[in-house]
């Protein structure tokens with residue numbers, strides 16, 4: 809590649825990653841004012857053992873592990889890509905996907921939907937890693 813092609817490719821990659829970061833910010837903002845969310849609270853929620861859901865999935869870490877930079881595993885043993893944005897830049901860029909899995913996983917773990925605040929805290933935590 810010529811030098812100018814390399815510069816162009818680099819600029820396009822930077823633009824694409826800026827657009828992805830903007831999408832993620834918009835998804836978090838849809839749950840409330842980002843200034844009101846807490847990564848520490850999100851971490852505590854993600855790691856806690858909850859009651860009310862299915863006994864075999866008491867925690868988000870049951871599948872995603874306590875290390876979001878690492879690969880997780882479904883109950884059936886299939887790998888789940890890392891949840892930390894630093895390890896997996898594609899995380900939390902499609903609002904429909906985020907909502908679908910929050911609904912499903914919160915019901916499994918807590919027996920209810922997560923609140924907007926819980927979702928904002930979890931996304932803030934996983935985006936901060």
Ligand code: HEC
Nearest residue numbers: 865867868870871888889899900905906909913914917930
């Ligand atoms: C039974 C296993 C399991 C449990 C327990 C679980 N998850 Fe998940 N989660 C998955 C799978 C499978 C996916 C979809 C595959 C993927 O995104 O890599 C997923 C995806 C997600 C996504 C969408 C990620 C994206 O890129 O948009 C979010 C958000 C999420 N989980 C949050 C949670 C939270 C919060 C909890 C705890 C309340 C939790 N999960 C508990 C298996 C689980």
